Amino acid sequence: MVLNTSHSDRKVDHQISSLVGEAFSILKRFEMRGIGSPKLEIVQASTDLHTLLSVNQDRLRCSIELRPKGILIHFKSRLDTYALPIPYHKLSIYKGEAATYSLFMDQHKVKFSAIDPKVKEFITRVLNEKARFLNH
Secondary structure: OOEEOOOOOHHHHHHHHHHHOOOOOHHHHHHOOOOEOOOEEEEEEOHHHHHHHOOOOOOOEEEEEEEOOEEEEEEEEOOEEEEEEEEHHHOEEEEOOOOEEEEEEOOEEEEEEOOOHHHHHHHHHHHHHHHHHHOO
């Protein structure tokens, strides 16, 4: 479920928190050495995401935020900001050809370029957090 996060809304915040957990505290963010990915260049997206992204004149970009029980994929469409919460138990990650990664959850898919080594390191962190969460 793609959620509009442009404006503060308690219902949306509650939905996100129930799916992927509350945001990490500042102290925990320092301990983890950051919780966000670098800007990711979107190569391909599922139809519902593509319809939102296709109205942009700029390059299609997103970022990923780590949460205790999952990840949030943030992206912009015109002047609005959207988030796709993905719990770890529904997250599938595939490494594709030509330095690309695909993230899947149900019918949602985001495929992005991973030329930058920092992106590969971040995906490794996501996989480690997923393994840590699922082994608890």
